[in-house]
Ligand SMILES: Nc1nc2c(ncn2[C@@H]2O[C@H](COP(=O)(O)OP(=O)(O)O)[C@@H](O)[C@H]2O)c(=O)[nH]1
Ligand SMILES: [Mg+2]
Ligand SMILES: [Zn+2]
């Protein structure tokens with residue numbers, strides 16, 4: 273049982289708010305030994321559990337979602353292979369939209385705070401989660417990162433997941449939208465090689481379009497494959513290096529930000 | 536290796552259920568795993584062997600009900616077996632498919648002592 277929040281999930285990660293003078297590291301150790309009285313008779317019992325294996329994560333994700341809804345925070349879960357350009361896209365976005373939105377970032381990496389340091393350099397409040405051996409973020413980690421971060425109402429929270437196209441698909445963080453990023457150097461058949469990620473995302477950012485002349489990558493094909501897995505998927509083509517296409521991405525963000533109701 | 540997280544969650548559920556019933560041993564566990572759930576069985580088996588050591592599940596007999604994928608075409612209402620998420624409807628060729636079965640990942644039952 274987690275003593276900090278009373279929640280009960282498997283996590284052994286550390287969370288730091290970058291740029292504060294002291295680190296709040298939050299290591300969970302979960303003691304799972306139970307002592308039981310042995311006065312009862314030892315007979316076999318069948319227990320019909322009927323429980324979703326991920327129910328704990330899904331419960332905490334619902335809690336996060338409730339928190340985001342209550343504060344009108346647009347929470348986005350950014351997923352991709354390592355190196356597709358998640359951090360680059362955030363650096364550009366945070367710099368360009370600085371005057372229009374209050375933004376926060378949660379960075380997930382197995383080791384180091386290198387990405388969080390890049391985000392911090394843009395002047396954005398950022399928390400780093402190091403998952404250690406874990407290859408994805410889960411809802412419990414987000415819950416704790418939020419406790420230190422305290423995002424204000426009507427803001428945008430970008431969550432950069434661990435670079436991995438497989439298992440982040442299974443773990444709901446409570447996000448509003450899942451954004452899958454793929455770069456043109458990765459091959460246009462990625463959507464059918466890793467269908468779960470494209471199946472569970474609502475928008476696909478295709479990055480590094482500046483490299484299109486140099487690599488065999490068909491924009492038609494990648495979209496065709498992705499639509500086989502998810503016919504509703506939207507596409508935005510960008511280059512974080514040249515800035516081409518970024519206005520469409522900003523437009524998408526602006527449409528997703530629900531304006532606060534006037535009082 | 537999300538399979539390890541999955542196994543850890545199964546251990547967690549088992550321990551909670553066992554505690555509720557004051558059980559000190561789990562003899563059997565029955566799982567339901569859909570073929571579209573994203574679980575790779577070899578990786579799952581490997582993670583299982585590592586993770587159940589010195590837990591209630593260490594000596595439990597494990598039964599896995601594999602649930603085959605099934606899709607419902609939103610265009611023509613055809614119900615068909617699905618091996619992959621990207622498969623089109625075999626009747627009309629459309630990709631608007633609603634997954635009916637195969638996403639399961641559940642602890643169905645335990646036999647405790
Ligand atoms: N040519 C090109 N390189 C890019 C672009 N976006 C990112 N990169 C490079 O790709 C590498 C990985 O980017 P990064 O943002 O760290 O990827 P992440 O692992 O998904 O966060 C870095 O060397 C970036 O400079 C782009 O649009 N064009
Ligand atoms: Mg990064
Ligand atoms: Zn905990």
Ligand SMILES: [Zn+2]
Pocket residue numbers: 274276277278279280412416
């Ligand atoms: Zn906790």
Ligand SMILES: [Zn+2]
Pocket residue numbers: 406407408439440536537540
């Ligand atoms: Zn993982």
Ligand SMILES: [Zn+2]
Pocket residue numbers: 608609610611612613624625626627628629
């Ligand atoms: Zn059909």
